[in-house]
Amino acid sequence: MVDEADPPEDSGLLLAAEECPRDDFEKYHSFAKYERAIIQRIIAHGPVLLRGGRGSGKSALLIESYLQMKRDYASSIMPVYISLRHLPLLRSVGAEYEANFCRILSLEVNKELRRVDLGTFPITKDVGALLQALEANARLLNRRIVLLFDDAAHIGRERPLEDFFDIFRTISTSRVSCKASIYPGVTKFGVRFDVFNDATVIDISRDERKEDFQEIFIEITRKRFPEIAKKVVSSRSLDLDSFGKIMGRAVTGNLRSFVFACNILQEFSAVGYPELTKCLLELSMNYFWPLLDEVAPKLGSYEVLVPPSSEVAHLIFSRCARRGVPYALIHRDVMQRMSKIFEILEYAGFISKREASRAMKSGGRGVVYSVNLCNLLEMTSGRRLTSDLASQWTEGTEEPYELRYSNNALSQIDIPSPGPEQDLAILRKPISILKKSPIYPYGLTEDKIERLEGAGLTTIRSVAEAEDSEILRINMVGKANLKRIRDVVFQAIWM
Structure with missing residues (x-):
C-alpha cells in the first residue's frame, strides 16, 4: 500500500502542539522565562490546573514538562502524558465515564511503562483499583508518578467534568501528582472538588503588559519562519522587537493565531506596515x-449563544475602535448574565482576560479584557495600521471602553436560554465539512474525503468511532494519513 500523505503546507502540525511529533517538538516550540517557571511548577509535587483559552499554550507546556521530566528527572519521576480526546468520555457520565476514563488511563500508563522497560500496568475500569495500582507501581519503581491530562475540559460539555475532577482528586496522592489543562469557563468542579484547596490553578494567557512579552513571538519567528525574520530586519519601518510586540498583541498573545498570521505573511515579498x-x-x-x-x-x-456572541463582539470592537482603545472593561452585572458568551469569545481568541476586578468610572466594578487588534483594525476608520496607531495600541495608557448592562445596544441583544444537555452537533456533521477552508484551515484533501466516504465513513462521528484497522484498510491510506485524519477529526471536535 502506498501512503500518500497530505501536502506538508497544510500547517495543522504547526498549529497544534499535541499533534507535533515528539522528536520535532523542540524545533517548533520556544518558552519565555515565566513559562519555564510554570513548567517547574508542573513538575513539582501537588495537583495543578492550567487554565487558558484555545491556542494559549496549555498542551505545549504539558508536553514540554513531560519531555523535561523524562530527560532530567528519569531516576525520580515517571511522567505520563494522557490526551483525553476520546469520544466515549464526551458521551458518558457517572459509572460509565469512570470505567472509560480508568481504562484509557490504565492503557496509557501501561504504554509508558513498557516504553521505558519498567514493567506493565493492569488494565482496570475501577478508580479504586486504579489508585492501588498507581501507588503500588510508585513504591516498586521508587519514583513519583506524574499524570499530565491534556484536553480534560470540553467547552460544550460541563457535566462530565464533575466526574473527571472527582477522579482527579481521588488519585492525587503524595506519590501520584495530577496535572490537567482546562479552559477559562470551567465552573462545574463537582461537590467533592474544591478548586481553591484541591489544586493550584495557573492562568497562562500571555500578557502584553509584561516586559518580555514580545520575546516569545520573536523566537518563534526565528525558529519557524526565518524568512519572515529576514524581511523584518531589512524593513525600513519595522524591527523584530516592534514586530513581535504588535503581532503578539494583535492576537492577544495566542501562539496558534500568531502561527496562522505568519503563514499569511510568508506570501509577501516584504514585511512592513502595509x-x-x-x-x-x-x-x-x-x-x-x-x-x-x-465553534x-x-x-x-x-x-x-453563538449569534448573540457575534453581536456582543461587534459591539465591543466597534466601540473600542471609535475610542481608539484596545481594552474593554465589562461591568460585573454583564459578566454574570452573559458569562458563557464571554467564555465563547475568549475561547475563540476575540478577547483575553487581563484583570478580574477594576473600579469603573461610572461606579461599580468590572473585568478588563484585551481585545484582538485584527477585529479592532477592521472596525477602525481607514482600516490602516500605521506606526503611530501601532504605538497607540501597544504603548497607550488610555482608559478602556466601559460596557455596562444599561448600554442600549447591549440591552437589545436577545440572549436565548440554553436547551437541555445534548450530543454535540459536530458529531452529526458530514466528513466533507473538514475540507480545507477558512473554517478548517487544517482540513483534509478532497481525495481523502472521497476515500473515507467510499468506505462508508460519512460523518465525523463514524470516523471518530472507527478502529484504526478499519481506516487502514482503505486503499491509499497508510499510517501517515491515519494520523492526519485522526488529528483533523480531533481538532474538529475539541479545538
Missing part, C-alpha cells in the same frame, strides 16, 4: 469570524 495591515484584516475576516462558525457545533446546548 503587509501587517493586510495580514490583520485577513485574520479578522477569514480566521477569527469563521472561528465562531467552527458553534461543538457547544451542545450552548450553540444557541
Whole structure:
C-alpha cells in the first residue's frame, strides 16, 4: 500500500502542539522565562490546573514538562502524558465515564511503562483499583508518578467534568501528582472538588503588559519562519522587537493565531506596515469570524449563544475602535448574565482576560479584557495600521471602553436560554465539512474525503468511532494519513 500523505503546507502540525511529533517538538516550540517557571511548577509535587483559552499554550507546556521530566528527572519521576480526546468520555457520565476514563488511563500508563522497560500496568475500569495500582507501581519503581491530562475540559460539555475532577482528586496522592489543562469557563468542579484547596490553578494567557512579552513571538519567528525574520530586519519601518510586540498583541498573545498570521505573511515579498495591515484584516475576516462558525457545533446546548456572541463582539470592537482603545472593561452585572458568551469569545481568541476586578468610572466594578487588534483594525476608520496607531495600541495608557448592562445596544441583544444537555452537533456533521477552508484551515484533501466516504465513513462521528484497522484498510491510506485524519477529526471536535 502506498501512503500518500497530505501536502506538508497544510500547517495543522504547526498549529497544534499535541499533534507535533515528539522528536520535532523542540524545533517548533520556544518558552519565555515565566513559562519555564510554570513548567517547574508542573513538575513539582501537588495537583495543578492550567487554565487558558484555545491556542494559549496549555498542551505545549504539558508536553514540554513531560519531555523535561523524562530527560532530567528519569531516576525520580515517571511522567505520563494522557490526551483525553476520546469520544466515549464526551458521551458518558457517572459509572460509565469512570470505567472509560480508568481504562484509557490504565492503557496509557501501561504504554509508558513498557516504553521505558519498567514493567506493565493492569488494565482496570475501577478508580479504586486504579489508585492501588498507581501507588503500588510508585513504591516498586521508587519514583513519583506524574499524570499530565491534556484536553480534560470540553467547552460544550460541563457535566462530565464533575466526574473527571472527582477522579482527579481521588488519585492525587503524595506519590501520584495530577496535572490537567482546562479552559477559562470551567465552573462545574463537582461537590467533592474544591478548586481553591484541591489544586493550584495557573492562568497562562500571555500578557502584553509584561516586559518580555514580545520575546516569545520573536523566537518563534526565528525558529519557524526565518524568512519572515529576514524581511523584518531589512524593513525600513519595522524591527523584530516592534514586530513581535504588535503581532503578539494583535492576537492577544495566542501562539496558534500568531502561527496562522505568519503563514499569511510568508506570501509577501516584504514585511512592513502595509503587509501587517493586510495580514490583520485577513485574520479578522477569514480566521477569527469563521472561528465562531467552527465553534458553534461543538457547544451542545450552548450553540444557541453563538449569534448573540457575534453581536456582543461587534459591539465591543466597534466601540473600542471609535475610542481608539484596545481594552474593554465589562461591568460585573454583564459578566454574570452573559458569562458563557464571554467564555465563547475568549475561547475563540476575540478577547483575553487581563484583570478580574477594576473600579469603573461610572461606579461599580468590572473585568478588563484585551481585545484582538485584527477585529479592532477592521472596525477602525481607514482600516490602516500605521506606526503611530501601532504605538497607540501597544504603548497607550488610555482608559478602556466601559460596557455596562444599561448600554442600549447591549440591552437589545436577545440572549436565548440554553436547551437541555445534548450530543454535540459536530458529531452529526458530514466528513466533507473538514475540507480545507477558512473554517478548517487544517482540513483534509478532497481525495481523502472521497476515500473515507467510499468506505462508508460519512460523518465525523463514524470516523471518530472507527478502529484504526478499519481506516487502514482503505486503499491509499497508510499510517501517515491515519494520523492526519485522526488529528483533523480531533481538532474538529475539541479545538
